[in-house]
Amino acid sequence: MTEKNGAGSGKLKFIIIGVVVLIAAVLGVLFLYNPNLAVPGKYRTIQSAIEAANDGDVIVVDPGVYYELIDFLGKDITIRSTDPEDPDIVADTIIDGRRRGSVVTFAGGEGSGAVLEGFTITSGVGTFQTLTHEYEGEEVINEGNYGGGILISAGSSPTIRNNVITNNNVDLDGGGIAVQDNSSPTITDNVIENNSAFNGGAIAIWQSNPIIENNKLGNNRANYLGGAILVDFDSSPSVSSNEINHNSSTSGGGIAVWSADPLISSNAIHNNSAIWYGGGIAIFDASPTIDSNEISRNSATNNGGGIAVAENSSPVISNNNINRNFTDENGGGVAVIENSSPVISDNIISDNAVLFGGGGIYVNDSTAEISGTNIFGNLVQQDGGGIAAVAGSTIAITNSIIDDNAAGRAGGGMVVGDGSSVNLEETTISKNSASTGGGIIIQRSNLVMNMSMVNDNKAESGSGGGVLMVVNSQGEIQNTSFSGNIAFEFGGGMVAFDESTVSLRNNDFIGNEAQMGGAFIGFGDASINLSDPDNNTYSGNVPEDVEPVDEEPEDEEEAEEAEEQ
Numbered sequence: 001m002t003e004k005n006g007a008g009s010g011k012l013k014f015i016i017i018g019v020v021v022l023i024a025a026v027l028g029v030l031f032l033y034n035p036n037l038a039v040p041g042k043y044r045t046i047q048s049a050i051e052a053a054n055d056g057d058v059i060v061v062d063p064g065v066y067y068e069l070i071d072f073l074g075k076d077i078t079i080r081s082t083d084p085e086d087p088d089i090v091a092d093t094i095i096d097g098r099r100r101g102s103v104v105t106f107a108g109g110e111g112s113g114a115v116l117e118g119f120t121i122t123s124g125v126g127t128f129q130t131l132t133h134e135y136e137g138e139e140v141i142n143e144g145n146y147g148g149g150i151l152i153s154a155g156s157s158p159t160i161r162n163n164v165i166t167n168n169n170v171d172l173d174g175g176g177i178a179v180q181d182n183s184s185p186t187i188t189d190n191v192i193e194n195n196s197a198f199n200g201g202a203i204a205i206w207q208s209n210p211i212i213e214n215n216k217l218g219n220n221r222a223n224y225l226g227g228a229i230l231v232d233f234d235s236s237p238s239v240s241s242n243e244i245n246h247n248s249s250t251s252g253g254g255i256a257v258w259s260a261d262p263l264i265s266s267n268a269i270h271n272n273s274a275i276w277y278g279g280g281i282a283i284f285d286a287s288p289t290i291d292s293n294e295i296s297r298n299s300a301t302n303n304g305g306g307i308a309v310a311e312n313s314s315p316v317i318s319n320n321n322i323n324r325n326f327t328d329e330n331g332g333g334v335a336v337i338e339n340s341s342p343v344i345s346d347n348i349i350s351d352n353a354v355l356f357g358g359g360g361i362y363v364n365d366s367t368a369e370i371s372g373t374n375i376f377g378n379l380v381q382q383d384g385g386g387i388a389a390v391a392g393s394t395i396a397i398t399n400s401i402i403d404d405n406a407a408g409r410a411g412g413g414m415v416v417g418d419g420s421s422v423n424l425e426e427t428t429i430s431k432n433s434a435s436t437g438g439g440i441i442i443q444r445s446n447l448v449m450n451m452s453m454v455n456d457n458k459a460e461s462g463s464g465g466g467v468l469m470v471v472n473s474q475g476e477i478q479n480t481s482f483s484g485n486i487a488f489e490f491g492g493g494m495v496a497f498d499e500s501t502v503s504l505r506n507n508d509f510i511g512n513e514a515q516m517g518g519a520f521i522g523f524g525d526a527s528i529n530l531s532d533p534d535n536n537t538y539s540g541n542v543p544e545d546v547e548p549v550d551e552e553p554e555d556e557e558e559a560e561e562a563e564e565q
Helices: 002-032 046-052 087-092 557-564
Strands: 036-039 058-061 064-067 078-081 093-096 104-106 115-117 120-122 127-135 138-146 150-152 159-161 164-166 177-179 186-188 191-193 196-199 203-205 211-213 216-218 221-225 229-231 238-240 243-245 255-258 263-265 268-270 281-284 289-291 294-296 299-302 307-310 316-318 321-323 326-329 334-336 343-345 348-350 353-356 361-364 367-371 374-376 387-390 394-398 401-403 414-417 421-425 428-430 440-443 446-450 453-455 467-470 474-478 481-483 494-496 501-505 508-510 520-522 527-530 537-539
Touching: 036 046, 046 058, 046 078, 087 093, 087 120, 221 255, 361 367, 387 394, 414 421, 440 446, 467 474, 494 501, 520 527
Parallel strands: 036 058, 058 078, 064 093, 078 115, 093 120, 104 150, 115 159, 120 164, 150 177, 159 186, 164 191, 177 203, 186 211, 191 216, 196 221, 203 229, 211 238, 216 243, 229 255, 238 263, 243 268, 255 281, 263 289, 268 294, 281 307, 289 316, 294 321, 299 326, 307 334, 316 343, 321 348, 326 353, 334 361, 343 367, 348 374, 361 387, 367 394, 374 401, 387 414, 394 421, 401 428, 414 440, 421 446, 428 453, 440 467, 446 474, 453 481, 467 494, 474 501, 481 508, 494 520, 501 527, 508 537
Antiparallel strands: 127 138
């Protein structure tokens, strides 16, 4: 028994010693391989820690100012401050490029496992590069500095989150961040402010597909395109749920899109400004989807206080609230120009203002499909309070409401002129006002209206409470209700002048009022064609209906002024 006990005791000692040795070995390995590399504890600089790191390592950086440029060197590592969720820690953990290049570079094909979080990144001036591409059969060469704060190129797809990227600037693209060359980073929960560039004050994207979401982009500036963001050639990023405020540029005060097809959704785009196109968003030769954004209080000197659609663009603009934007000329809310063809559906376009040309929407030499959209409370000093369509444009409007808009001169709800055409289906034109043509004025153009309502519009000092047609215009109106429209002079419901021709079939004229022609009237070789027997209905119009006559009224100065336009 004694021998057996001794043997068991020796075996137990052996096991205990083995376990101790094993624990020591594991601790030794952990000591030698510590995935958390400390700066400035073990490494004096962030870059030296990067050089020592392996994929999967975490570099933790203490608060302080680090005067260096860092390059991830193709490694999928995390570099973070001690607490990326604490704004004070982020503000106190600074990587300062001292105006020597891009502060942070991803150019080695890094993946989503390369993470930068919790820093203030500042004083970068970018990296000189030459980018070339072919556009419309010609080679385009762009040379300059890109990516003041962060440069992401060569197919890299890092994760950039919880940083403050501020006071960086470049002479070309991407004051805060430049994303290039088929890169697909995720850029989320950052503050990107007070950066500047020629294009893309905060972010410039070229031939890449990043995810940009939940960021705050403010007070950035571009000399040319995209005060906050430029989405450039052949890019398809997702730009969603960002706050894009108080940025400025020549075009695209908030966002500019050129030859690309991004998804721009659920952003708050406020108080941005542009000189030429698009205080909020400018679109050139592009087909983005613009969905569910708040686009308000933006301004442009010309062409689209809220959104400008130009140069053969064909965006889908849906479910947005576009309100209280301003431009001097052409589209307080939205401008559609230069052979563009947007689809505009299910938006609210309200309380926008312009001096000349379309308080809500302006369409010039273009085609627009408008459906399910409420256009109300917009204001123009001259013509087209809700919509102006000119210069051979074609617009189709279905299931929409054009309500309570005002024009200082003509077309409170809408002006259609210069060889343009409009087709209205199941649409309400109501409570609009102008000096002449309270609801709609048609000049040298075509109108088709079916199953619609023209109600309570007012020509305050001229003719055509509901509809005014002048100068060889053509119209076909059927299954439509005209009620409660008022003209100071002629045609409470409708008036036609100057060799215009309109066909009226199966409409209701109820309670319209004018000095002559409560329901409708025509002058100056105008032709108003009714079915035989007349299948329109009339009730309570003041005065009673007047047959069209071939003579010019003595006092129609406002209509003549509108004709000249």
